Amino acid sequence: MKPKSVGIRDVAKHVGVSTASISRTLNNPESVRPELRVRIDAAIAELGYIPDAAARALSSRRTRTIGAIIPTVDNAMFARGIEALQTYLSLQGYLLLLSTSDYDPETEARQAQNMVSRGIDGLILRGDTHTDALRRLLASQRIPFINVGVYHPEKPYASVGGNNEAAAWRACRYLIELGHRKIGMVAALSANNDRATARVAGVRRALAQGGLSLRPEWYIEVPYHLDDARQGARALLSASDWPTAVVCGNDVIAYGVVLEVERRGLNVPGDLSVMGFDDLEWSRHLRPSLSTIHVPTDEVWTRAGEYLVKSLAGRPVALHHEVDVSLVVRESTARPRRTPLRKNPIQAHRS
Template sequence: MRSKNAGIRDVAKAAQVSTASVSRALNSPESVRPELRARIDAAIRDLSYIPDAAARALSSRRTRTIGAIIPTVDNAMFARGIEALQSYLSLQGYLLLLATSGYDPEVEFRQVQNMVSRGIDGLILRGDVHTDALRRLLASQRIPFANVGVYHPDKPYASVGANNELAAWRACRYLIELGHSKIGMVAAVSANNDRAMLRVAGVRRAVEETGLALRPEWCLEVPYHLDDAREAARTLLCLKDRPTALVCGNDVIAYGVMLEAERRGLNLPQDLSVIGFDDLEWSRHLRPSLTTMHVPTDEVWTRAGEYLVKTLAGRPTALHHEVDVSLVVRESTSPPKASAPITQSIG
């Protein structure tokens, strides 16, 4: 029977390596040759060896734990990003510690305090709306962190994400190029959400460049919920003078808008064009399928993890990384009816 108290020497003996090699494989897996690491991993599995995390932390002053705080788990984009991050960190021998903030900077700060007390080595935060106390805490404890979902090359701390203002501008420009001049927006709540705020700014800039304006009654903010998105759509679609196209803060909001439009008997995209943001899996399966801005979520979170792992290892790495956001044209957008070509039948 396998020993319940297998130690590092047992692993070294089984893998026919030194204890130093086992230690390196556990603490800095990237520094060990793949074939050697595979032998050590096999010995660890065969012996059911569990490293003593407390002892490792004392010897290396590292817990090999990365914290991540997201606004909510009720968002498919966050779930997808966390899954990609965890997969990457696991390969690097790191544990992911997750918490939520509910878009509240004070709650986020308390969660950071809890994580720091548990010895995290690095931290990933969503966006760049944080309290000064949080920044001071991370600086005093010398804990590296990265903001994901935003790209701020002018800031002295790491960011990995898209230029949200430019991406939203591109989405709105596409609708303008289709011939739409009556464009509205159902945005996410912008309070403590710089990504949502920047997307509104991008749409506003695109509209104003055409000599128009983003009319206040055509721009509504809602939480990331289908019910709230449907309520916003109901408000807009009941207006006597309503938009012919809507830019949505994310795909979930777009789903709600499309559901409400369908319920009211509108034909999409002939009566209303809808464009989303994120490119969730469901977006290509809807009927009509959703035109949206594709955000490489997996890349964003994985690169944030890479930044922290390299920084903690003392290896050079870029402080900022901008990901490309691309327009995915599907069935939910078309020229407005007034711009449609007139055809005549010849009898």
């Protein structure tokens, strides 16, 4: 037999309140007293009431759905951020709709159009490299959006993140303070990636201030994969002269560099100091543990969700928010050898 459906009137009768109170709890939980909200939530769970999303959308002109477009799911940092975002949105009664762009602005614009056609209320985007068509679409549909992973207070678009250029400058400056004068970089692909571009700019600025430069043969761009990072390390160490320290575009790239250095019988940090960026969970468990820049990923994505929820509720919220990033010193960085190793590491590996 088909089970009897439970309606909003049944919930209201069970709690002893009006259907309007139930509706407010579902559509705007923060407008209801906490003790009443607890009672209503308990009644909904007990009775097995499932709100009609379509009916709610028609009455409120909202679907309580937030879209998020990230470059890829094959990145621990994005996975962690999305988990934090979904946890926050769920507590606010919102659904998360997720898509990927593969770092392609045109793909991102198409995915955004698909999300808008499905009635999203707000949108979270990674970085600030978007097509003009996407910006026009969001403006014409009056859909609030926020860029995560960047902090651009001079722009009219909402942003939440750290200052990538300043953070990379600090990472490189630390290596210079240790005494390194031969510093390279294995960066992420900079095309359509303003975060990667800013980090490269920060490293170059720190080197320039120290009277140094980033030699062309010591600068390599790779995708966010261990195999590609290891290949980048091979290229870096293939010359007769190589750096004593390297700044990596993120922790995953740093893992690949460390693995390749160790595979060749060399030592981190004795033969090469390695600096990461992001401070993923594995970074403190590696041996050697990874020196890196800590980025509060959970906070970034939670604040992005908070911005949209408050904006949609008509509540005041800051357009830009800068999160604090910090240098974390661990085992993968040290002062350079007084007598630098001169033998080509590839030859050493083959001998």
